[in-house]
Amino acid sequence: MKTKYGHLTYCSNIHSGETWSDHFSQLKEHLPKIRKNLSPDSEMGLGLRLANAASIELMEPKTMEEFQSWLKEEGLYVFLINGFPYGDFHETKVKENVYKPDWATRERIDYTIRLFLILSKLLPVGMEGGVSTPPLSYQYFDSNKSTREDRVRLATENILEVLIWLIQIEKETGKTLHLDIEPEPDGILGNLGLWVHWFIDLFLPLAIPKIQNECGLSKEIAELTIRKHIRVCLDVCHSAVSFEENKTVLNLLQKNSIQVGRIQISSALKANFGEHPEKILDLLAGFDEPIYLHQVIAKKNESMMHSFPDLPEALASEVEFGEEWRIHFHVPVFLESYGLLSSTRKELIELLNLQKEFLITNALEVETYTWGVLPKELQMPVADSIVRELKWVLSILEPDHNTIG
Template sequence: MDVKGFHLSYCSNIHPGESWEATFQNLKIYIPEVRQRLKAEGPFGIGLRLSNEASLALERPEKLREFQDWLRKVNAYVFTLNGFPYGDFHRQIVKEKVHFPDWTTTDRRDYTIRSFRILAQLLPPGIDGGISTSPISYRHWFKTTDALNQGMETATQHLLEVVEELVTIHRITGKLMHLDIEPEPDGVLENSDETVSLFLNWLLPKGKPWLAQKFGITESEADELIKRHIQVCYDVCHFAIVYEEPAETFAKFEAAGIRIGKIQISAALKVMIPETPNGKFSLGKKLLSFVESTYLHQVVARDAKGKLKSYSDLPQALELLPESKEEEWRIHFHVPVFLENYGSFSSTQETISIVLKEILSKPEITQHLEVETYTWEVLPEDTRLSLGESIARELSWVIGEMG
């Protein structure tokens, strides 16, 4: 929906189900309910999570026509897709497998191109479309620098082949779309410096001569095409976990000519570490309710000198908590954005408010906003609401923050 010129929605990866039938059924149930709860008027934007399985079904013309007819009927539109999780994302062990298949594989490339071809047929006129995606791969899968460099070489070629497809679609249909790479803790790209490095050390050096030859253009024109069609998904939770300040990150991307295709509005769990053994013991017991087997909950700790230390999952951090000299932990747990506190814990909700103020003052940063809290099923019971109510409260809080 339009909020002060921004397209705002929630990401439908909150709903379980990998098939297109399950995905469509959830949209039919929750889009009308959320619209009614918000008393939203006008076209209602959808942030669609489309698995590989669902994309194979939706590319069939009869399925696509049925969906288009439904969108017209309910006055809704799709402007962004979540193409990060390729396969099943609920009610099973996901952990680092959320990155699989990664950008070193043709499976990831083909799924993404298929999704863009679908999105091109769903996008309303005059709106650009984006698909968020994995930050190349899971960094701990690469045991040596040589292995990582080889993976980056292959991944870069696959990303450029997506750019080639997007340039072709834009020339034929006029639909402008971008791939929005989403940095994440323990991804190959997990912060702004590593994201800038992807462009400066891989995409541009390799891509400019390759695209120039493909399309018979100058390398300067190829540079612009790469930056137009590969952008960043700025997940507020992820950047808050690595302690980045939004204004500094936005300025860094702007200086490098990197655009932000989508901001995912999300909050991380934040805890302050007590100094005493008893305090740490009590904290550890309370955090046990957030230990679960479905998703990775990476922890980034900061000590009094500002030094950061990463843990691959919450259980590993809890093992070392008794000896910890750290002051603060930020935990990759997408907690509800409308709650500032969770008992004795807090969240990085304040960072969302800062981000929203930044984009209201500089709307050129991005026009796509997507609330992404997908962990409702694994949250402690005292933080849960009905799903429709939860989605509406998230969006309502964001609308309120935007004035």
């Protein structure tokens, strides 16, 4: 839905299924109810998650026409696609496989181009649209610096190939599409600082002369074109886990003229080890589930932090008095505390207020996808969960809850 501060939606990666029929049945079951509760008198946008198998099916003209007709009938539009998870994302062990295939592979290129071709057909006229994607790869796939550098080089070249497609799509359709690369702890681009370093020092020097030659552009126009199509996906859970200060993030973006393709509105799990550390560890153990990666960054003081690739490794470590843990577990944004545990909702509210002040992006996407693996006392029906999340965001963006059509 359109708000004063951008188009607000949720990401359909909350819904299970990997085929298009699975995806579509989930959308038909939940989206009309959600729109009726949130935007009954105006259209509502969707952040669409498409698995690889589903994307192949949706490229069929009849399947696409059926989906477009349904969207129109239900007053819905698609302006974002989640292209991070390629395959299974629910009810099976995902963990580090969420990064596979990574950007060093042909499969990732073809999948991402396919998503952009789909988005170019679904995107309303006059809107920009983005596809989110992994931060190149997972740092633990490589055992040494040399192989990681080779992976980064190949990934960078492959993203450049997609960039050329985006320029061509805009030339043919008039629609601006952007690749939203998403920093995540333990990704090769694990935080915004690493993202900016890669973009400024590696990607631009490779891309600018290529785009100049391919498109017959000046150096200045080539760089502007690149910056228009390659953007950052700012996931607030990820930045909070990395202890990135929101104002520092915003300053880094502004200083380097980095565009934000979308803000993914999400909260991380937080634990402060003062009193009752054993009870806190016991509570955290309830969040240790076998499907997703839950990277942990432990902060001992302003100059000392330690990271763990997953929650079990953190739980097995020795905890010091006063430590603060932030855990990559997308907990509900409308909840601030869970007894002795809490969330990074404070950091999320701060970023939403910065969005209101600076209009960082025009795309706001709630991305709480872990409902099925939350402790039972935090679970509720999917549609109700989504509505509650979005209403909470609206209460921060527009306290009167009004939207504009």
